[in-house]
Amino acid sequence: MMARTPVIEVRNISKYFGSVIALNGVSMDLYPGEVMCLLGDNGAGKSTLIKILSGVHKPGEGEYFVDGQQADFHSPRDALDRGIATVYQDLAMIPLMSVSRNFFLGSEPTTGWGPFRRLNIAFADEVARAELAKMGIDIRDPSQPVGTLSGGERQSVAIARAVYFGARVLILDEPTAALGVKQAGTVLRYIAQSRARGIAVIFITHNPHHAYAVGDRFTILKRGRTFGTFTKDELGREEMVRMMSGADELDAMRHELEEFAREDKAMHEEKASVMDQQLADSL
Ligand SMILES: Nc1ncnc2c1ncn2[C@@H]1O[C@H](COP(=O)(O)OP(=O)(O)OP(=O)(O)O)[C@@H](O)[C@H]1O
Ligand SMILES: [Mg+2]
Numbered sequence: 001m002m003a004r005t006p007v008i009e010v011r012n013i014s015k016y017f018g019s020v021i022a023l024n025g026v027s028m029d030l031y032p033g034e035v036m037c038l039l040g041d042n043g044a045g046k047s048t049l050i051k052i053l054s055g056v057h058k059p060g061e062g063e064y065f066v067d068g069q070q071a072d073f074h075s076p077r078d079a080l081d082r083g084i085a086t087v088y089q090d091l092a093m094i095p096l097m098s099v100s101r102n103f104f105l106g107s108e109p110t111t112g113w114g115p116f117r118r119l120n121i122a123f124a125d126e127v128a129r130a131e132l133a134k135m136g137i138d139i140r141d142p143s144q145p146v147g148t149l150s151g152g153e154r155q156s157v158a159i160a161r162a163v164y165f166g167a168r169v170l171i172l173d174e175p176t177a178a179l180g181v182k183q184a185g186t187v188l189r190y191i192a193q194s195r196a197r198g199i200a201v202i203f204i205t206h207n208p209h210h211a212y213a214v215g216d217r218f219t220i221l222k223r224g225r226t227f228g229t230f231t232k233d234e235l236g237r238e239e240m241v242r243m244m245s246g247a248d249e250l251d252a253m254r255h256e257l258e259e260f261a262r263e264d265k266a267m268h269e270e271k272a273s274v275m276d277q278q279l280a281d282s283l
Helices: 046-053 076-081 099-103 121-134 151-164 181-196 208-214 237-244 247-282
Strands: 008-017 020-030 035-039 061-066 084-087 169-173 200-204 217-222 225-231
Touching (some): 020 046, 035 046, 035 181, 046 169, 099 121, 099 151, 121 151, 151 169, 169 181, 181 208
Parallel strands (some): 020 225, 035 200, 035 217, 084 169, 169 200
Antiparallel strands (some): 217 225
């Protein structure tokens, strides 16, 4: 693994929004055929990092390499042209349009020429059906509106679309967050399938079980800094759950609550003794 060139590498990336330091000296690399889980609390900088990778933001400081060459993206289109596709949680899909129309949104296949040029619906339907089938999703009717699919199936259409249009890097920002157990399973299976095809996947999730199920390596962010990248062996499941759930904060909070309880008790006891005294005095 070490001898290969990472498909993506960032070195000492920082990003400021006014006075907010969203990322502070983050380094990370990503290789073909691996699933990298990007973990961390709310506001840790996960979305900011992948927005830099996908050309939405420019890094404030630091370097970004794609296939070992300096990348200078000015838009998501630039990243897409290098095979870096991002699927956001709020998917850019049109619910009333068919599965296959959504699959080809922005890259519609046509047939005929000049004034006779029209959308090649048969081709779109066939490809959409076949691509989804490859990933184990059976869409009976590709002409059904995408709005009738489940959340998990919709995510799957978005991922299949990215893969079909040549994604080498697939970035998924919390694709399982709003899904039930079965639908999340569908998306996780899809991630594993993409890896099997040699695609490099960055998977953002708040769910340690989802991360552990498909992740090869784990990068943990906290308040814009990285704790580093760990393999599954280096980072046990318990350790990961602890780091992700902000267990340290919970610990601190517990101490604080215990302190409150103690003060409360002391205050009550003091009050009680004063009342005892008053009672004794009145007798
Ligand atoms: N466009 C922006 N303008 C100003 N501040 C921003 C912007 N984008 C992100 N931030 C700030 O940067 C920090 C990191 O945000 P980011 O969205 O990267 O976190 P995250 O790890 O994705 O969190 P979550 O798990 O809640 O999605 C936060 O403090 C956030 O408020
Ligand atoms: Mg986010």
